[in-house]
Amino acid sequence: MTQLQSLLASVSVLSLLSVADAWSPTNSYAPAKINCDGKTGITREGGKISDAEASWLAKRDPVTSAALKTFLDRVTSNFADNSIVEQIFSKGAPKAGYAACGGGYRGMLLDAGTAAAMDDRTPGANEHGLGGLLQGITYITGVSGGAFYTSTVAYNNWTSVQDIIDQMNDGDHSIWDLSASPLNPGGSDTDYTNQVFADVTASIKAKSDAGFKVSLADAYGLITGYYMYPSLPQGGATYQWSDIQDVDAFKNGEMPMLMEVTAIVPPGEKTAGLDATTIELNPFEFGSWEPSINAFSDMKYLGTELSNGNPVNDGECVVGYDNVNFITSTSTDVINYISVQGNPVYTSMIAQFQNKFLGNITTDSVDTNIVSPNPFKGTSFYSSAEGNSLVETDELRLVDGGYGGQVIPLTPLMRKERDLDVVIATDNSYDTPEIWPNGHSIISTYTRQFHDIGSTDAFPYVPDTETFAALGLTENPTFFGCDSSNLTDLAYIPPLVVYLPNRMYSYASNISTYTFTYTKEERLAMIQNGFEIATRNNLTDDSEFAGCIGCAVMRRKQEQLGLEWPSECDKCFQIYCWNGTLASDLPSISSSANTSTSTTTEDDASYTTELTTLTSGDNFSTIHFETSTTITCHECEEAQATATAEVCEECEEAQATKTIECEECEEGQAQATITAECEECEDGQSNSHHYTTTTSMTTTTEVCEECSNSGSNSGSNSGSSNSDSKSSGSSNSASDKASSGPSILQVTTTLPTSSAFSIALNENAGNTVGITTSLTLLAIVGAFFGFI
Structure with a gap:
């Protein structure tokens, strides 16, 4: 494929800005x-x-209209009649x-x-995706890691992801060079790190x-700016959020409006x-x-002391407060997560960094972005x-806009x-211990409209997390x-929402x-997997998916x-x-027909696997073997899954996963997956096992996901989405997925290096962070600040 000519070679401070005064005064x-x-x-x-x-909008609307029409x-060109x-x-x-x-960076x-x-x-x-839809988008919102993505492309003159990929490398401080920790940005180059820290300290003091x-x-x-805007002096320390008004691509309506x-x-x-x-x-x-609040203040004059919207001192305004890094930090900052734990170790560590970057400056809030004066005062x-x-x-x-649960920034678009x-x-939420979404974020936004604070909002009906799991709504796109x-019972008719949850295709x-x-x-592999999530594996899982997105539009x-x-x-x-079906609407299972078995397997850790054998009259089945193998057939209306389990005897190829078919489904054949845990890992491997919990219908199963040195890319073991008769027999293994269609972004992937610590965190609740041990928390802080 012909690669686009990279725009980054021509990106400079002058090309980013169209006017000479688009800098801090x-x-x-x-x-x-x-x-x-x-x-x-x-x-x-x-x-x-x-x-x-x-x-x-008067400039943008004609651009998006033409793009969406194309x-x-x-x-819809293959529709029998696309005159609509x-x-x-x-x-x-x-x-x-x-x-x-x-x-975080996962989301970005x-x-x-x-x-x-x-x-x-x-x-x-x-050819293999939804090309052209981005050109037809009017608004783009970001929060947390999503804000890293949106800010990067918007404030690099609406550069493309392909442009970033074309120049991506390790150690050269190009856009998204994540080879070194944000608070050790130079890696082994201590001079670079020291210079960054000195510049940041000087900026804060100023x-x-x-x-x-x-x-x-x-x-x-300020530090994250070096990763997003490396072409700008000091990572954009003098570049303002409102300066985008002076960028040609924005002024001419050639790019979406960014909102965080x-x-x-x-x-x-x-x-x-x-x-x-x-x-x-x-x-x-x-x-x-x-x-x-119900009010908006001119971004350019943020920092001005106001009373009822007017300057307190006549003729005196503040400009330059809305630094692009400061504004992005307000929607991405993770420091508050660490600070609110109240752990003495963290308190001490935060104090050390306060001394490092703030010196003798006193502040009544170390862990949040402070906007002072308040633009809504009076x-x-x-x-x-x-x-x-x-x-x-x-x-x-x-603080980060996702702290309250809304990790998907939907409200401005609704x-x-x-x-x-x-x-x-x-x-891309971190809802489960295995770091997959379970619908909690979109449920939070839906629920909030019924609270006083969200009384002027509207959002489509969504099911509960149990239903998300039961119907497999986090496995494939859902409208x-x-x-x-x-x-009609909502405050108004909201937009239709196309929900694209994180799942594994070519990469865990x-x-x-x-x-x-x-x-x-690893960065390229993550980006490619994101491409595949959005396109149902390059349109190989459903060749008509692009047309379905057109229908949603x-x-x-x-x-x-x-x-x-x-x-x-x-x-x-x-x-x-989603047609309104809830988990509670699924065929009931009488208690007398169920048998439950709990097993405990020792592998330097104890865990319990609970499996349930269902009656043959239900529309899915879970079969329990001594090896704790689970087979689940989703959405077969009048059939059951039959299969023989394979067991990984020696862990030579890590986890054994393959696909079986439902024999007699009315609407075609649905996917089912057999997952067998590793039985006898070689000496020295057991400490690096990862256990994945998969909840499907009424079954929860934990299996051995991978053994070190195995070379396996396995990272997901759940079945197919509901009501998807097109993707018969589709495998979840990385090797099968990678071979099912073209590799659009042309990258080769390997498993990321295992983390030095185990985290059980639900990022959808800012005040509920579950950590396995205090040592783990210390490891998190240390990793962030470049200590380990």
């Missing part, structure tokens, strides 16, 4: 006061998009958004892979000397929960739609039912004011909100959020206009739409 990280005679109304009431955003014409495309566009184009999920790389799959600048994306509050979050943001999400730590609290107020960060404004746009605590406080303390038709949403007639992408170094090969407009729905779209929706 102090030419440093420090903000400055300027004369702004007559400037009023810096903070406005919410309830509508800003005039600046509306003006930008995309839809292509992906012309009918829709004669009345007005659909509008789409992309929500890039968090998850997988989100990048999804974007590459939607980008017609990626070679092969049109901001403090200018009269503005600082914290370790400033240091965190952060959460406010309520006064008196240590961290943010699901009911905490969230802040939207877009190129024009800093603000919240939620009733606790405003009256909030709901009295929510109280006035956030409009009376002098400062706002901000707003009625933006009138989107479809949202593509990745889910939520397919029929607007079922959503369940890498810990606390993994801060990746080799080039058109659905709201089709409903509004009352157009005839193509039969191909009807088939797609039968496969991919």
